[in-house]
Amino acid sequence: MRMLPVLIRLAWRYLWRNHRRTIVMLSAISIGAWAMIFMTALTRGMVDQMITDGISVLPGHVQLHNPEYLDDPSITNRVSLTDADLATRYADAGFEAWASRVRVPAVITSERESRGVTLLGIDPMAERDFSFVDYDQVDGRFLESPDDTGVVIGAKLADTLDTEVGKRIVLMSQDPDNEIADRGFRVVGLFHANMETYEDTYAFIGKKTAQKMLRIGDTTTEVVFFGDDYRNVEPTYEKVAAAVDDSMRVSRWTEVDTYLGTMLSVMDGFMLIWVIVIFLALSFGLVNTLVMAVFERVREIGLMLALGMKPASILGQIIIESMMLLAVGLLIGDALAWLTVKPLESGIDISVVAKGMEMFGASSVLYPKLHMDDVILSNVVVLILGFLASLSPAWRASRYEPVEAITKV
Amino acid sequence: MTAVRCVDICKTYRQGDQDIKALDHLSIDIEKGDFVCLMSPSGGGKTTLLNAIGGLDIPDSGEVWVAEQRIDQMSKGQLADLRLANVGFVFQAYNLIPVLTAQENVEFVMQVQGVPAKERRSKSLAILEEVGLRDLEDRRPAEMSGGQQQRVAVARAIVSRPELVLADEPTANLDSRTSDELMELFTELNTNHSTTFVIATHDQRVQRYAKRLVRMRDGRIVDDIEQHAA
Numbered sequence: 001m002r003m004l005p006v007l008i009r010l011a012w013r014y015l016w017r018n019h020r021r022t023i024v025m026l027s028a029i030s031i032g033a034w035a036m037i038f039m040t041a042l043t044r045g046m047v048d049q050m051i052t053d054g055i056s057v058l059p060g061h062v063q064l065h066n067p068e069y070l071d072d073p074s075i076t077n078r079v080s081l082t083d084a085d086l087a088t089r090y091a092d093a094g095f096e097a098w099a100s101r102v103r104v105p106a107v108i109t110s111e112r113e114s115r116g117v118t119l120l121g122i123d124p125m126a127e128r129d130f131s132f133v134d135y136d137q138v139d140g141r142f143l144e145s146p147d148d149t150g151v152v153i154g155a156k157l158a159d160t161l162d163t164e165v166g167k168r169i170v171l172m173s174q175d176p177d178n179e180i181a182d183r184g185f186r187v188v189g190l191f192h193a194n195m196e197t198y199e200d201t202y203a204f205i206g207k208k209t210a211q212k213m214l215r216i217g218d219t220t221t222e223v224v225f226f227g228d229d230y231r232n233v234e235p236t237y238e239k240v241a242a243a244v245d246d247s248m249r250v251s252r253w254t255e256v257d258t259y260l261g262t263m264l265s266v267m268d269g270f271m272l273i274w275v276i277v278i279f280l281a282l283s284f285g286l287v288n289t290l291v292m293a294v295f296e297r298v299r300e301i302g303l304m305l306a307l308g309m310k311p312a313s314i315l316g317q318i319i320i321e322s323m324m325l326l327a328v329g330l331l332i333g334d335a336l337a338w339l340t341v342k343p344l345e346s347g348i349d350i351s352v353v354a355k356g357m358e359m360f361g362a363s364s365v366l367y368p369k370l371h372m373d374d375v376i377l378s379n380v381v382v383l384i385l386g387f388l389a390s391l392s393p394a395w396r397a398s399r400y401e402p403v404e405a406i407t408k409v
Numbered sequence: 410m411t412a413v414r415c416v417d418i419c420k421t422y423r424q425g426d427q428d429i430k431a432l433d434h435l436s437i438d439i440e441k442g443d444f445v446c447l448m449s450p451s452g453g454g455k456t457t458l459l460n461a462i463g464g465l466d467i468p469d470s471g472e473v474w475v476a477e478q479r480i481d482q483m484s485k486g487q488l489a490d491l492r493l494a495n496v497g498f499v500f501q502a503y504n505l506i507p508v509l510t511a512q513e514n515v516e517f518v519m520q521v522q523g524v525p526a527k528e529r530r531s532k533s534l535a536i537l538e539e540v541g542l543r544d545l546e547d548r549r550p551a552e553m554s555g556g557q558q559q560r561v562a563v564a565r566a567i568v569s570r571p572e573l574v575l576a577d578e579p580t581a582n583l584d585s586r587t588s589d590e591l592m593e594l595f596t597e598l599n600t601n602h603s604t605t606f607v608i609a610t611h612d613q614r615v616q617r618y619a620k621r622l623v624r625m626r627d628g629r630i631v632d633d634i635e636q637h638a639a
Contacts, residue, residue: 003521006517009509009513010506010508010509013508014508299502299504300506303504303505304506306465306492306498306500307498307518308489308490308492308494308521308522309489310486402465403460403465406465406500406504
């Protein structure tokens, strides 16, 4: 430890001895760091939005339903607990939000067209905070209560059905006895969503209205719960599971929407690989820089060994030099990333490839997100790999014989 | 007390397809407080002998004792510790660390030894004063003349008052006045602190200061004369 101050001083001074080479290397590291973090922010924002949209549409963070429901999502496989039961059981659970809903496949028919949709019977007030629909951006109005007799459909669906606010449509589904359950509704609102698919797929009515139409009393098909963080749903899962028995099935969102769950894992893996690939490209330059730096000062290394410096100190000095180079490059890269991502957090419009993006669940506006975890991951990976890359030239430097090194021409 | 003892040491180097005998069954004893000059034509083995005494180059055979420790069987770490604690080096080329200032170069060995900063600073400034470089302590080697660099190297070698100073052509790039000043400094250390000096040199001015002249040829001692120093 007592050698640390002199090693740090030597490392810093040697770093700037050939300032041109150092500046070139710093540029490479900072651009590499910027690329890592920027790409990660872009990807993270896209994935966050995909998952948040996906979660808010259906599964929530944790879902409660009939054990048969996931295999057969029909009206016969319902949650037997009423809202009152649920409210009692989860009164002190402290969820961010929860709501029960009726979800069934249905057919919507206008004067002109018919389409298959997913009918959602909801309590609009309970779902306001987590719904993918912005209630304030609805053309017309959104549902006002579970008893609301209107229907809200997507703007795209309205276009397809050639209908509009104020006109009537018919919704048709099946009751638990496999009898047709249908009813006429007036369109009271048209919603807009990040993804056109959602506008085409979902239709909202009041939960109690849906229960009456489908003749299912107080029951629903699913209950969704929201915790703090979609990446860590275990606390929420445990609270939900603790209040029910085997007659109900509790599922994490990754189990309900396996595509989204896989997407999250794939993206996490992709980002790590991206970081490693960029670093591998940088590492050639880093190792070359260190090898050259060591080669140029063989005599000085021999001198220091001759004066009594231990080989371990020589090794330490080279490694400190490498770490300093990486640290400064990373700082610059982090700053560049912050400066470029922050202004773009309001969204990058890539609607020219909107259809392609929607195919795998992403919207046509990307919102990059700078997560501190990602910045730390990038920096830590670079520092660790940089340390490993420095070992070889540092080791070779420490193995010099003093008298041979001093007399090297 | 014997500061240095070499017993029948041999060292051979390979150059191309030829073996060069740098040291050929050489034995020498140097007492504490001695001031020895090694003289030989180029290739005579004086640098190799200095390196062997300093633990920088292990002989192929024989024994080397420094400060009553046998060094030819020590590990690299032990040799480094020995050099740090007991030996001051002045190499043939100036061999300063180019990214450190004159003062930092002088302090370097003390820093490796673990001397506290305040003490290092005062000793380094004092020794730079002695060698006439007090106002150049913040300059880097590239900003100094050859003679100034050599004086910094000498200052570094003697600042921690080692028991043994090994110098290889210390006056090679110095003018006569500076050479004399340097040798007077060496003599003062030798007289007042019993520092042992072993100096390899062609310079006859240096030889005048020596108490003992050892002539070498082809890796052997051919003459060993006591003399009264100037």
